[in-house]
Amino acid sequence: MNSTSLESAIAEWTAILGKSGVRSEDIADVGVSTIGAKRSIPAVLQPQSPEQVAEILKVAQQYKVAVYPVSTGNNWGYGSANPVEDNCVILDLGGLDRISDFDPDMGVVTIEPGVTQSALRSFLDDHGGNYLVPVTGAGPTCSILGNALERGYGITPITDHFAAVTKIEAILPDGTLYRTALSELGGGEVDGLFKWGVGPYLDGLFSQGNFGVVVKMTIALAPAPETTTAFFFSTKDDAKLEALVPTVKAVLRALGGSVVAINLLNSQRMLSMMTPFPEDKAIDGVLPAQEVEHLAQTHGVPAWSGVGAIYASKEVSRAARRTLRRLLGPVTDRLIFINQSRVNTARSIARVLPGKLGTRIKGMADTLSGALEIMHGTPNEVALALAYWRSGDLPGPGQPKNPARDGCGLIWFAPLVPMRGKDARRYVDMIERICPQYGVNPLITLTTLNDRCFDSTVPLLFDRKDKNATEQAKACYRALFEAGQKEGFLPYRLNIDAMDSLQTDGSAFFRFASQLKASVDPNSILAPGRYVPRFKRSEV
Template sequence: MDRESQYKLFLERVADELGSDRVFGQLAAEVKYSVCTTGVHRTIPGAVCPVSQGQIKVIIKASRELGVPLYPVSTGNNWGYGSANPAIDGCVIVDLSGMTGITLDVETGLATLEPGVTQRLLQKYLDENSLRFLCPVTGAGPDCSLVGNALERGYGMVPHADHFLSVTSLEAVLSDGRIYKPPLAELGCVEVDRAFKWGIGPFLDGIFSQGAFGIVTQMTIALAPVPERVEAFFFGLPHDADIERAVEAVRALLSEVGGSLGLINLLNTRRVLSMMEPYPRDQLDQNGLIDEQYLLKMARRNQVMPWMGTGAIYGNASVVRAVKSVIKKRLSGIVKKLVFFTPESVGNLKRLSRLIPGESGLGLQNMFGLLDKTLQALSGKPSEIALPLAYWVSGKRPEDNTPMNPARDGCGLIWYSPLVPMRADRVREYTKMVHEVCIAHRLEPLITLTSLSDRCFNSTVPLLFDRASEEAIERARQCYNALFEAGRAIGCIPYRATVDSMQHFIDPETPYWQTVAALKRELDPHGLIAPGRYSQS
């Protein structure tokens, strides 16, 4: 049987079980799933949309019998990393967005979620049931999957920031149709399995994170309770040369009181301005980048310094007071305009700024508007606060109230997201490298450094470009590749890959990747689950 006939028979067989409305042929599947902010395009022969674990077993059975490879996605909104595109051509998409089950233990805050549960859906569930837990908000937007983000080892804005670390249990359908469960759950102790991440014996749940060993159908995540008080702090570094001292101060601060702090972000001028003003297309230099003099003018107008910092304190009133004292002590003499805000105070300032006329008033409105949105996210409210970034260069934002979808709306975005040791000299070396490489490829160097611990930053650099231009797409890809190699040379490597950069990470001669390959051969001998995803097959 030829390949085309295999796909056709597979889709027909699945349609008989799931219903024809839950199965898409190649044309419909590529329209729905292949559009991507990175400009990558995969041949997608079809898509299936199960709503239960039982239906996934049907799909797996047909896949195994007909040799059709599958690529599961939770919602497919993996902006900047590949959206819903598979790692290789020829995979049928398994769209899990219709699986939206939620159960929550209100005493422990353990939420068991199916892959289609988005930030928006979980927040709605919490609100409707008057449950005081924080939604694990990320910058990807309200309509992105919580399970998908955790499996990519993403992180968020509230105290339980490391999302896979917050995962306590999961279930998955393996390539032969068996259901994987952690050992304590297999022994019938479901409650304690969900309460204790590590179980007994070798820890195997982790292979499903950035792995291709099965289709995850549910996951238990520990939610953080709503604290008595959330207070954000913001500060500026008046000179680029202050970044080294700031890194040392942030490391000391996190080491001393990290448990009461969320993530601390350091953002360069361009990155902050991208959240405050439209892209100034009439003020570009000969390389198509923002003119340096106009950049300074934008920064002055919005009171943006070479580096800006943000963070949040979570706890009761006495804890917040104590942590504020430590923050002031650690950052004293290094930062300028260290200010603390609650949602109530920034709302009042936002309203007052509207009374100030002229450019000064406009700058304050931009600043307090940004602070207001940031505080809502830090308080666990899903929002589109970070999504406008994807539209900054393209300017193609929806004109109505349609939820933002950067892939659908023609945005060009590739995320370069390396881990950076929290060392002053390494951060200086890294930021210098990013600036030089991006400028050389005629892309705006937008840099954020986010504390994952008191030892390590994750940096996110959005490569923004015109996706309508093949030349711009190729230039962005070359820039990513150059950043990858230059970053690796100084010890900074991405924590997750785009769907077309995974082979950068794999060295088949090393014991690690040989072990991954051995596990893949054992659990998926025919390479039918997400071939090419963090693996060679």
């Protein structure tokens, strides 16, 4: 891309979108990210319809100007609104925020990229939709569509969010509208009810790919159950992890359908939700083992904590609680069940208790209430507080949290871990060995994706104002990735600075992906470098 091409493209984009739809000045805020990455961004385009997206891509092809689509840009810990490569024009799809074709009988709804978790929740509440929003801990302002395309997940009944996607409409790099075969044949309704359609399954190309701009997505929603009961369990003995993991697997297999996902959290991850980071106790940014033990004892935090939810009728819920007691009892020190009624009781008790005890009980009740809201499919900011543990300025009361804007330093390392006790131990040892070498505290969560595999989310938290700390965190990610390659623990999702790790010489998979990319986007104008490595002319 040269300056003349860019100027010509911007002139045509302005004719399409109007002056208010093209930003080329005062856009420094667009590139702010928690991972400390900063790309050169020449302009931001803000279309309001799929038709405008198609016209934008035609212009991009004509002038060979690269564009990078984002839904809301709130991709905390992975790069926010930054492109993989410099000099990409940002295609801000936040203005495509319509919700349509909601079928309350079938439980499917069609959304555009700018539809957030909170927007879908409000829509369902207003339209009598007794369904759960596929929420994540990323917060109310994050895109439903963007999270599904990145294969995000949650602990609500449809754990795998891309699995809930039944139909996609996208604009291909040449401006052509892509629809699946059933829709092309006139079967738009059944297309939205059946994920696989007919013929080759091509929708998957748009998940963690750069083959088109998804402008509409139909998703299946989980119906709200008669009861939702959270359960919490813990063990004080770290050595019980190997026994706890197969027990979690047994729970999922015994209670599949009513218990769909379970989180395991180590003591440091729990402490990050309960107490401010004790900077004065840290050595080179890392809490010593004795300090972690002291904080854990002070706050009653065990070696491992677990959380899950029962989604079921009252009768099934009672039976599930009996099964959980039977399976988890031998390997845990505590197992409790919480619903909103018990949280309300705790709040009432807190109001009459004196001083710090009352404050502590109220804080615990507020945290539990936030967790229950997420389990009920209602987004909130409870989990976002994690991003502020090492840096960042918490916004005032009533102001939304925005970790990128507020100065937080966060990079997610999110590898897959086989659900075996010995593999979980190998993995935990790897994290606890490597993170402290780079000034990063080893905060570990293991989330069940199914009854065979965990995804682990390790937040690499650092002081973003400190350039050295930022570089150390990035080095920590690289060290974890390389160690994970050797140990078999590879991420399911990458941040923008890690995309080059997919440049694997001789890989048939990536050669094929690059050949497909070259066939639909020969000028590589759409999100270059995102998951699919740049193709070599000799390979196409």
